[in-house]
């Protein structure tokens with residue numbers, strides 16, 4: 097590629113978008129001018145991005161997608177992340193961002209969605225989890241709009257399982273472990289480190305025309321473990337007990353945040369993610385297992 101391709105990255109100050117930018121910038125050479133989207137240019141995270149080579153920070157909100165893409169002359173790529181607090185709104189915003197991206201001439205979209213029970217099921221089943229359904233519908237909309245686009249837009253869907261970063265050193269992190277344990281101490285859950293999602297997203301942009309990434313969806317997981325196994329690994333690595341809170345707090349969170357968390361944790365128990373961890377590790381040897389993530393990425397990582 098002779099000239100730099102312009103890449104619009106949503107969620108640039110967040111976990112997945114940030115990981116994509118880090119992955120691209122870690123390459124010896126990469127062909128992109130990165131347009132990192134934030135709602136607030138003056139935030140610390142946005143300022144940190146602004147200091148990086150080939151990164152331009154742009155301000156905008158998913159509420160007004162056209163205003164975002166107007167700031168970028170002939171964008172080539174778009175990394176799409178959506179916000180799931182309200183699934184209906186997520187779907188509307190996700191679809192509106194796709195529309196604006198394709199109207200602006202974007203040639204390749206990488207949309208990070210969620211795993212829905214294995215690659216085959218994820219292609220056809222939206223599940224009963226509101227913010228999985230919204231992502232399924234955004235995927236279908238991208239397929240339709242890309243097929244109708246004048247420029248022949250292509251896409252890659254990344255479908256990550258639960259983030260290892262859910263295990264944070266705060267109330268939410270403790271609550272996550274408590275909610276997880278309620279499904280059974282030996283019931284396994286697939287997990288992924290968000291840094292690895294960024295690495296695969298970078299590969300998808302760098303190799304967008306290949307058979308592997310062109311109009312393909314990839315389930316992503318780095319490990320599959322139970323709460324008991326997680327607690328043991330955590331203790332071995334940090335010498336501390338895994339942070340968690342009482343079961344009744346977990347039950348309360350699942351009840352109070354039923355639409356967002358309760359239905360999802362019930363789905364983990366009744367269906368569950370279905371990524372092929374072994375095959376993924378062979379394809380992407382950098383995928384972290386939980387032990388590596390605790391030791392090298394988590395808030396408890398060794399100094």
Ligand SMILES: NC(=O)c1ccc[n+]([C@@H]2O[C@H](COP(=O)([O-])OP(=O)(O)OC[C@H]3O[C@@H](n4cnc5c(N)ncnc54)[C@H](OP(=O)(O)O)[C@@H]3O)[C@@H](O)[C@H]2O)c1
Nearest residue numbers: 107108109110111112134135157158178180210257258259
């Ligand atoms: N947690 C999990 O286990 C898990 C698993 C699979 C999928 N997911 C999905 O991952 C997605 C979240 O991704 P993430 O964790 O990487 O994000 P994140 O770390 O929570 O960061 C959110 C990002 O979105 C930006 N943002 C938020 N609202 C915006 C708006 N209205 N307009 C423009 N930008 C906005 C923020 O930018 P500024 O604050 O700078 O504006 C920030 O960069 C969700 O859809 C979630 O369902 C999560």
